[in-house]
Amino acid sequence: MKSTISLYIIALPLLMLSCDDRNTAQLAPEYLYDAGNQKVIKSIINNKKGTIAMLYGNDLALENASKSLPKPNIGANYTLVTWKQKPMPQWYGTKMNGEIYSVEHLKVVQRNATQFAFDYDFQTGKGYQPGDGRPEEQQRIKFITSQRAAVFP
């Protein structure tokens, strides 16, 4: 009996120390998007829509976004991935990407000897609601091709 009491006395402070619980978070690889070999052009926040996006492009698209070219490079490929924003779980004061909302692909293609054309495609992700409506194609083409690349060191 006495030894049981002494055990309790020893165990009590240990129990109090171990109250510092360390749960493990659940990682969410479904929020990642693999843009293949395309490079980062920039990120775009939209608080009115509650979204955050990444614009990627191949080398020709990146050249377009980095220099003021008079017309788009034929062969430029862009990918604009848009996520729904969610609060960062460990830091009140940051919004981060949650579910993928949409993936837009844009290609600048050769129409004939002198003209180019745009090949635009809008795909929805898990964060897209059926009633959300689709963006207007010409506006999106203008938006994507007019983006300047973010400055990198």
Add this chain to the structure above:
Amino acid sequence: MKKPGLKFYKSAAVVLTLIFVGMQISSPDIENPPVTSEIVAPADVKQILERACYDCHSNEAKVEWFDKIAPASFLIKRDIEEARSRFNFSEWDKNPAGVQELLLWEMVNAIEQGKMPLKRYQLAHPGGKVSESELAVLKKYVNTLPGRHKVDTARIVAQPSSSQKVSTPKTPVSLNGIPYSADYKNWKIISVTDKFDGGSMRIVYGNDIMVKAIGKRQLPFPDGARIVKVVWGKQAEDKEGNVLPGNFQNAQFMIKDSKKYSTTEGWGFAKFDGLDLKPAGKTILFEQTCANCHRLLAPENDFVFNVPTK
């Protein structure tokens, strides 16, 4: 086994009493150095800080009689010294304005996660608890700080100035030996963020080991995992609500090597400021500043904030 008799317990009691009395003689005094530059905050905010934080994070610690009894007094002295070294409301101006804001956001987060005030402090000081409504007051306050709605209106600079270029060595190296490397430009993106405190937007890259670990939902992250966070200011919102990156601010590195970086939870930290990539920090202690906040607020994520989690 022979059970210890009454004699054993008697002599044990005498020894323990002697140790206890001996401890009281060497029990440390908790001193309050002068208040040099106290934090200025609205009355309702200040009142919460004074009640819940000042006993450890200021030079106005109110020490109760039971705090002076050893061995508790040793623990309390250590806690107060540690708390004052993190931030001290009585010497608030020792921190640059930007750091003051970051500390206030960190406090809100520490309280929200129940990490502060310390549980052992609350056990002895039941009045030290911060209620939900008080946390709401603190949250409202941090959202009024100047960095919250900071807009980068400066002309976007794409090249470091020529004078900086000359004085910078080819590869900037952090004080803990981590060199800057542009490899990350070929890595995958693991998160994209909008940070309110300080007003910045970030793209976070992970190397192959890091991305594979996320794919396998593997925590803690394996050695060899690397993360680079690239930070820009935020331009003014356009009429459609788009906010675009402004000037490049810094690049932050985290490298997992559980042996090499064992004193900072297995992660090597580095930060390179501006287009000339000046390594951050005046002394190697800078990495402890990084680790302290990651250790306190993100232990569930293997100390990484910017990973995709449910």
